[in-house]
Amino acid sequence: MTTVERVQPPPTAIRPKVVARTGLYALLAANAAVVTVFFLQAGPGSDTLIMLGRLAGLYGALLMAFQLLLVARLPWLDHRIGMDRLTSWHRWVGFGLLWTLLSHALFITLGYAGAASASFWDELVELATTTEGVLRAIVALALILVIGGVSARFARRRLAYETWHFIHLYTYVAVVLAFTHQVAVGTTFTTSSAATAYWWGLWGVALGSVFLGRVVLPVWRNLRHQLRVSAVVPESDNVVSIYVTGRDLDLLPARAGQFFLWRFLTKDRWWQANPFSLSAAPDGNRLRLTAKTAGEGTAALRHLKVGTRVFAEGPYGAFTTLHRTRSETLLVAGGVGITPIRALLEDLHDHVVLIYRVATDRDAVLLDELRELAHAKGAELHVVTGPATPDKLAPRELARLVPDVAERDVFVCGPPAMTSAVLRTLRDLGVPGPQIHFERFSLAG
Structure with missing residues (x-):
């Protein structure tokens, strides 16, 4: 085995994850403020229900564009936040999007139904058949309802990833239909050239980010390498x-x-x-x-x-030394979760403790390499074997193996149950949150 010496970056004082997360929050808040200003400039109107429906629709369009940004797989965001957290945020923003669009459809239809003294369903049919873009919006909402349904936990667990992914791809169809609806009947597209430029720019950036991160970069890198x-x-x-x-x-x-x-x-x-x-x-x-x-x-x-x-x-992924906050490190791996941990061990040059949790020695993947590498780097290697219960990485046991655990960065990778148990142990031992690093594979369409 050959190891390559690298110049390791020092622990960072300003957490890259915090910078990226704060930037995303600020970006969303600033755009929400801009959307509100353009809405007020266009004239809210006198009907409260229609006013609320239009505002909900605008916020829904903003959330839809923000969702696209979260799953665009842009390197700057992904390497600082991690695909697992970006995917989780995408999921929760999706549920917010679902409720805003339902509110948009409900309030708009009720408002126009009241003005025309018609029933809700009669007015909905009237809007769909006589107003340009409304039928497309209804189809888009139906697609989002289906996608939201299959993304719920109880449904997601029962679907193969390929099936869920195929259904999720219809999100892009919903985006196109929703955008053409906004162009056709959105008041900001007809009353303000500045607002029109803003919305075209917003959708251009969102869709362009997806195209760049999901198509251009992968194709370019593979052609290059x-x-x-x-x-x-x-x-x-x-x-x-x-x-x-x-x-x-x-x-x-x-x-x-x-x-x-x-x-x-x-x-x-x-x-x-x-x-x-x-x-x-x-x-x-x-x-x-x-x-x-x-x-x-x-x-x-x-x-x-x-x-x-x-x-x-x-x-x-953000499971890298970019996020270190301390000079010394604890690495905790379970099962085949040793793979990124083994790579990290090779990349670290200060004092490292590695704990490898497996059922038996036969389950310890790459163990000979780990021993050789730990010896070469002066790292401590502990192979902890035995059944899952009792917990051999409970607070007392972990503190015995690593007495200064609260002074170290801790990287954890393993099966979900083990990872969750170790995270609870670390918090019980008073390890500050910024020093705890973990990542789960979570893919979004």
Whole structure:
């Protein structure tokens, strides 16, 4: 095993995550203020229900554009906040969008129904059949209702990822329909040239961000680097490492702890992308991922042929040394969650303690590498084995292994149950929140 010395950035005083999060909040608040000003300039009108409906529609359009920004996979945001948190925010903004658009449809229809002395449903049919853009808006709302329904936890758990993702793609159809509705009947498009320019600019930035982050950057990077499988190395009966090489990999902005969406271009798997972390720090010559068999897709990895073309989207994730706040570090891994932790160990140069939680020694992936690397770097390695209960990383046990845990940055990666338990333990031991770093794979369409 070869390690490459790197100049490690010092712990940052200003947290990149806080800067990015504050910037997003400020961006949303500033745009909400602009939308309100343009709404008031256009003249709210005398009917309260119609006024509330129009304002809800404008805020709904703003939230829809903001949602697109959250899942655009722009590197600056992703590397500071992380795809998992951006996806979570996208989900909650989606529920806010659902309620604002329902309010828009309800208040507008009730307002016009009252003015015409008609029933709600008669007025809705009248608007849909006589007013340009309204039918498109109804279709867009119906799509958003379906997407919101399948994104609810009880439904999401029952759907295959591919099914959920396919349904989620209809969000883009809803966006186009909603925007054409806004252009057709939105008062800000007809009464103010400044507001018209603002909305065109807003939608241009939102859709342009998605196109840049989801299409342009991945295609450009893959054309530039020409990735191919260079070696397939079985690590155990159910774990395999894939080595990937390409051109100018020293120019690929990947960091230890990050992951890619890997697509191996074979005739039966080219359409399937899976998230795997780098299991070794990038050295400018090759990338390595290590995967545990969890289904047909991962089982097929050990049968990949050397030379297979690879399309990789990324790098993604904020689980990197960019977010360190202390000089010394504790790394906690469970199971195959060791892969990004192993890469981080290679990338850290101050005193490191690594705790690897597995059921048995046979489950410890890359253990020989970890021992060699820990010895070379002067790190402490603790392999903790045994059943899940009793908790061998409970507060007392963890404090015994790492007495100065509250003075360290802590990076945690493992199965959800273990990760949640360790996070509770860290909080019980008084480890400040800014020193705790974890990330979950969460993909959004």
